Amino acid sequence: MLSDDDKNLAKILFGLLKTATSQTVVKEFLRTKGIPVSAQNWDDLYEKRIEPALAEKRIAVKDLRDLLQQVEEFGKQHTFLFKCPQDRAEALLNSNRIASIAQAEGLAGLFTNPLDLELPDHPTIVDIRLHRPDPQKQPASLTIKVVESREIRRLHSEERDPDSGEVLRRYATTKKRAVNIVHLDHTGLLEFRIASQDNQAKKYAELLFSLKTKIRKFLPDDGFEEISLRTAKNKIHRDRENLAEEIRYSNSTARNEFGAMMQITSSSTEENLSSDEGSMSALDRFVERNGEVTGANIYVKLPDSDPPRELRLLISGERNEFAVTVACSAGEYEYVRGKVIAFNTSPS
Template sequence: MVETSKQTLLFNLIREAATLPEAREFLAQNGLPRSASTWNTFFQERVVPALEGGNLKLSDLHQFLRETEEHGRQHVFLYKCSPTTANDLVTTKHLTEALKTIGKEGLLESPAILELPESPELVDARIDSRESKDFLVLKIAETRITRKEAETSSENGRVTKIYDEVKTRATNIVRLSQNGLLELRIASHSTNDAYKAAHDHTLSIISDIINFDSFNEVSLSAIKNRITLADEGELDDILIESKSSIRNGQGNCLTAATGNPTATLKSDKNIKGAIDSFSTDDSYCEHSNFWFIERDGESTPNSPINVVISGHPNEFRLGRKVTMENYEYTLATIWKLNTKVSK
């Protein structure tokens, strides 16, 4: 028997996180009729009968929610520990013991379905497998409050504005690979000041599962410098850079940007010349805004992916929601460009 209250909450979360095209693709992947022009059709005419008939499980919906709300519109902070430490942590045994310690062993069975938690809370803890590697994945849900202008009035030379508070669910993700790479993904905030608090609070919540004393930041300075200083044609088959800021040893800064966000700085020889002449042994790139582009004959990425590497040395930003496949491509390519020595 389907648990109606849990089902309704799960439907609400999916409606907020996913798009209807994604919902239709989910139906097709599970062998169900994919026609659904509205969310009501998707849930009431497709999903509910499939749940009641045993053709779909709540765990399938949990996985769909994971794929749609855990990738993109995030600031991602990268850390690294030794593979030995990672392999001790990325096990069902360690996760089970840690969750029992904090009274969250119920997450071993299924994630908690919380729409607007009163305070940030661990709602999912699991071991995922992908391409012959295991990952420890932790998800923290929190309630974000923004203000939306509702009414403006003017009287006796005084203007009064009334705002409604709008509450939304946001999720922060921690994922540790067996190779030691850890991603801390913080859902986008409206102000930059909020990221440090969210970052630190997330680490505090998971401290009984992952102790950060064994981790170091992964500097992304190499990829920023490589993209900005690349020779024409070197990386053109995978990305285009639309904005870059370079600082030299004297503290002077050169910023270059294209008029079109999807154009490349290298297409303007004057800009490329200015960057080359400004760049010396003591200069470095402190901000790079670029797009991973679709590649001939490749399935990923299936649409352009905007990436900004700026802020903390180990931080990059995905301003838009992306598919799970496009996220994995982005992470893998950033790691490759950051570690591979340019010719």
């Protein structure tokens, strides 16, 4: 039998799953555990499938938390890349150092019991994870999860005064849970993954500054530098034909030394811009005359996916910023991030 605490925690985690993903994803998880998945709605799924499976110990509360991590920590994010020397990264990852800071900040319990907060009053560190493949060695990476509440505004109604001509717009506001991830690898690669905004109330650079401030005691700024993605943008443009099996080109922007900008966009989301020789030739000439590619909107083709799948990738904004615009698995995100880094290490 589940304890009352575990029952309450399971309901909280399930509620977070409902807002973070679809029934299809949860049902696929249950199938992997050999649990029937037929249900009329979310409540039915929990009461008839998940709750009995927990009571029979066919799944554990930890399994629900692991699933939540998988579905809310990858995709629909703007990622900012930084790097430091490997020896500095390894020093920052020292487990005694991380534990000491967590203890001083009152966060030591997060190593074993993450906070399951839906809408915190202020940005809150809810999870700290040290990944240690070999228990005898130092951690290979550090992950810190920060959850915040964001206000979402949607137009509710619009009225025009016939006499003055003034337009009155009314907006409905709701709160939404936003999950931000900070990940440092022992190689020195540091990622700040910021949840995409429904209404872009703030610049992502502002959100990045706030996130860096929140975790600064664990990962101070000094010793890190931005990873410019200029090489990746140029390679995607220059080698677009050779990369046709890996990516589909949808949009590109460029700027020249005088500040003039050029943008070309495919006629639809299904088209490959690379096949438009006229537009691409115009962009080529613009870049050749002291122009620089400033942004790329592409679709990365995922290998071994059946049916074939693509993930939309934006490389624009700040010089070290890219965005995966849709939800995806950990493996899919890591594949796309790997592509960005591979493109960026190619000769420009």
